[in-house]
Amino acid sequence: xxPQALAALATLIGVVPHGNRLELKLDHxxxxxxxxxxxxxxxxxxxxxxxxxxxxxxxxxVDLEVEELPGQVRVRSKFVEVSIQKNGxxxxxxxxxGAPLMEDASEAQPSGAGVTWERAMRPESRYYGLGxxxxxxxxxxxxxxxxxxxxxxxxxxxxxxHAAKGAYRFDFTAGGRYSVHAPAIDxxxxxxxxxxxxxxxxxxxRGTAAMWPVAADRFGSWATLRTALLRxxxxxxxxxxxxxxxxGPYANAPPELQQxxxxxxxxxxxxxxxxxxxxxxxxxxxxxxxxxxMEAHDKGFPVWHPLPFQFPDDPECARHVDEFMLGDxxxxxxxxxxxxxxxxxxPQGVWTNLETGEVSPGRKTIAVKTQSLPVFARNGTIVPLDxxxxxxxxxxxxxxxxxxxxEEEGWSQxxxxxxxxxxxxxxxxxxxxxxxxxVHNVERPKSVGFAGKEAQWTYDTAHRLVRIPVKVAxxxxxxxxxxxx
Numbered sequence: 001x002x003p004q005a006l007a008a009l010a011t012l013i014g015v016v017p018h019g020n021r022l023e024l025k026l027d028h029x030x031x032x033x034x035x036x037x038x039x040x041x042x043x044x045x046x047x048x049x050x051x052x053x054x055x056x057x058x059x060x061x062v063d064l065e066v067e068e069l070p071g072q073v074r075v076r077s078k079f080v081e082v083s084i085q086k087n088g089x090x091x092x093x094x095x096x097x098g099a100p101l102m103e104d105a106s107e108a109q110p111s112g113a114g115v116t117w118e119r120a121m122r123p124e125s126r127y128y129g130l131g132x133x134x135x136x137x138x139x140x141x142x143x144x145x146x147x148x149x150x151x152x153x154x155x156x157x158x159x160x161x162h163a164a165k166g167a168y169r170f171d172f173t174a175g176g177r178y179s180v181h182a183p184a185i186d187x188x189x190x191x192x193x194x195x196x197x198x199x200x201x202x203x204x205x206r207g208t209a210a211m212w213p214v215a216a217d218r219f220g221s222w223a224t225l226r227t228a229l230l231r232x233x234x235x236x237x238x239x240x241x242x243x244x245x246x247x248g249p250y251a252n253a254p255p256e257l258q259q260x261x262x263x264x265x266x267x268x269x270x271x272x273x274x275x276x277x278x279x280x281x282x283x284x285x286x287x288x289x290x291x292x293x294m295e296a297h298d299k300g301f302p303v304w305h306p307l308p309f310q311f312p313d314d315p316e317c318a319r320h321v322d323e324f325m326l327g328d329x330x331x332x333x334x335x336x337x338x339x340x341x342x343x344x345x346x347p348q349g350v351w352t353n354l355e356t357g358e359v360s361p362g363r364k365t366i367a368v369k370t371q372s373l374p375v376f377a378r379n380g381t382i383v384p385l386d387x388x389x390x391x392x393x394x395x396x397x398x399x400x401x402x403x404x405x406x407e408e409e410g411w412s413q414x415x416x417x418x419x420x421x422x423x424x425x426x427x428x429x430x431x432x433x434x435x436x437x438x439v440h441n442v443e444r445p446k447s448v449g450f451a452g453k454e455a456q457w458t459y460d461t462a463h464r465l466v467r468i469p470v471k472v473a474x475x476x477x478x479x480x481x482x483x484x485x
Contacts, residue, residue, distance in 0.1 A: 010047065010107070012086040015066060015073050020058050022066065022075065024084070031089065031185075035062040038078035039191040040201045042163075043091060046184070047110060054186075057205055080191050093158070093189060101158045102189060105177050114166065114183045121178045126155045126318055128308060130170055132214070132235035132243075134227045138308055138318045140172045148212075150182070151202065151239045155312065157193030161202055161239075162186065195309055196301065202239055203300025211242040211270060220250035225261055226322070226336040232268065233321050236302035237309060248274040256338055263373040264334045267326065269293065269303055281373060284385040290406045292327050303327065311347040314363070320345045329381040329403075330354075333374045341369040350379035352396050352440055357463040359441055377440075382414055390434030390469075396441065397423065407431045409474065423482040429472040437468040437480060445482045455480060 012031075016023040024031035024045070031045035034056040042056045065076040075082045080101070083092045090104040106118040121127075127140040131147035140152075146169050150162035162168060166183030190201035203209075214231055217224045232243050245268040250261040258276055265271055266282035269289060292303045302309070305325035307317035323333040323344050331351065333344035349362040354375045360366055368374045377383050380399025385392045393414055395401060400417035409430035416425050416439075423445075425437050441464055448457040448468055457468045472478045 010089050012073060012084055012089050015068065015075075015084075017064070017066060020062050020064075021056075022064075024089070026089065033075065033082065033084075034058065035064065035077060036188070036205060037201065038062050039080060039197075040188060040205070041082065042188050042205075044184075044186045045089065045108070047108065047115065059204060093191075095157075095191075095193075099156075101156050101191065102154070102160065108185055111181055114181060115185055116179060116181045117185075118174075118177045118179045121172065121174075121176055122156065123176075124156070126315075127172065127178070128153045128155075128306075128318070129159075129238040131238050132212070132231035132240060134230045135234065136230070136319075136321050138234070138237060138306065138321060140170070140178075142173055144169065144171045144173060146170075147238070149235075149238050149240050153195055153198060153237065155308075157191060157198075159190040159192070159195075159198035159202060161188045161190070161205070163188060195312055196299075199239060199300045199309075203298075206239070206300070209240070209242040209296070209300070211244050212240055214243045214245045214268070215249075217249050220253050220257065220261060222257060222337055224249070225257065225264060229264060229334055229336050230321050232304060233306050233324050236304045236324070237306040239300065239302075241296055241300065241302040242270065243268055244270040244272070246272040246274070247276045248272060251275045256340075259371070260335055264336065267304070267332065279373070281375070284387065286386050287384050287391060287405055288327065291404060294406060304332075307345075307347060314347050316345060316363070317347055326375075329377060329383050331376040331378065333368070333376075335370075335374065340371055341367065342374070343367050344374065346376065350396075351376040352379075354383075354394075357440065357465070382416060384414075390436060392436045392438055393425075393427075394438045394440060395425070397439065421483060421485040425468070425480040425482070427470065427472050427476075427478040429476060429478070430474060432474045433472055435470045435472060435478075437466070437470060439466040439468075439482070440464070442466060442482075443484065445484050447483045449481045449483075450478070 010029055011027045013025040020035040022033040029047045030051045034042040037059050067074045071086055073084045081094045088107040092103045093101040103120040105120045108115050108117040128138045129152045130145040131149040150168045153159045162182050164184040164186040169181040172178045188205055190198045192198040214228045245265045247265045250258055251274055262276045262279050266279040295301050307320055310325045311317045326332050335342050343365055345365050346362040351360050355372050377396045379396050380401050381396055382401045382403040383394040395416040397418050402415045405412040407430045412430045413428045444459045448455045455468055459466055470478055
């Protein structure tokens with residue numbers, strides 16, 4: 001019988017536990033299921049012969065319950081249940097309450113130099129990722145992809161990462177199923193259930209993210225600039241969190257295109273600015289980027305948060321790839337077409353235009369026209385902006401907020417919270433530094449106190465904001481109280 005027929009008839013004979021590793025005994029071929037954490041595992045299988053050795057990273061012993069039934073083997077961890085059908089070696093993953101997550105829908109078959117199989121595509125799920133595609137929508141339904149990074153996220157609450165080197169093709173055009181063509185059956189499964197938890201699991205497996213070039217264009221144009229924006233955001237939702245961008249191709253572009261390229265490119269952490277240089281706004285964000293560089297290293301989060309990454313419960317966000325959250329605090333909607341205007345979607349919350357001070361409620365689309373980079377701060381955040389005079393802390397009530405800064409001496413912390421007719425602003429600084437609180441969208445306070453006496457402060461009536469300069473000594477807990485009655 002040829003190997004292709006043998007592969008179609010593979011049968012799971014039994015499971016042999018070796019700690020976190022479960023060896024799958026097959027009538028031909030071989031397989032293994034290795035648990036990385038209670039919510040993540042590594043599945044490998046070959047259709048014929050023996051598995052090569054792999055160094056799967058594990059994070060401590062995982063408690064497992066293994067149950068062998070007449071037609072399948074079930075493995076339960078603290079968070080998920082994996083069942084492997086004996087006839088065909090199909091893998092199904094469910095939550096402990098029985099809700100389906102990932103489910104093989106066909107047996108694996110040899111295909112060219114690799115292998116092909118199908119998975120169930122549940123109607124309530126959307127699928128994001130598979131590399132830096134220059135496409136407007138996040139959802140992969142109805143599309144095909146040949147990704148450089150085979151990382152896929154399902155809104156059912158899980159991610160899958162295919163680790164084998166080689167060419168991939170994912171096809172989401174068939175109703176109810178998607179197909180995977182891969183060099184080998186070699187993938188990681190991560191249960192979140194949130195997308196941020198999935199990214200953290202993946203970061204533990206992948207380690208330091210590889211840098212990748214956004215573009216290789218010799219000459220910049222409006223089309224290449226828009227493509228660069230889409231690729232960076234699509235790359236971010238694919239866990240490709242270390243893009244590099246070169247402003248050199250835009251050095252001889254028309255002035256308007258140069259300006260927009262500088263605005264966009266300056267927000268990429270790994271930038272080759274060339275003759276255009278970086279924007280003034282980016283220079284104000286050095287402390288901000290220091291913090292998010294730590295988050296990228298420790299958690300695997302992109303600095304550019306795609307809207308579904310930050311607002312997973314708002315389905316409208318899956319339609320907007322040409323805008324993103326810069327960290328948790330700011331929505332950025334670059335203008336990548338001539339004319340200085342665009343429409344953008346504001347997700348849930350209350351948003352303040354950093355240029356104009358205009359306040360807008362979320363879950364709606366608005367139009368902006370500006371020569372600047374459109375940036376909106378979310379209610380309940382502190383946006384730090386650096387300057388030669390010190391560090392400005394822009395607070396947007398009415399929700400409480402905090403921010404942490406990286407210092408050589410440790411973490412400095414700032415907190416802000418309203419309480420009825422009062423507001424408390426606190427700085428716990430590890431380093432002596434000049435700060436300035438800038439409180440937006442408030443009426444003129446009756447009093448502003450610091451260190452038991454009236455603080456120096458000013459009020460901007462036109463923009464409804466309070467400015468309070470504060471000098472803080474190293475190790476000091478500096479508290480400012482505002483009162484309106």
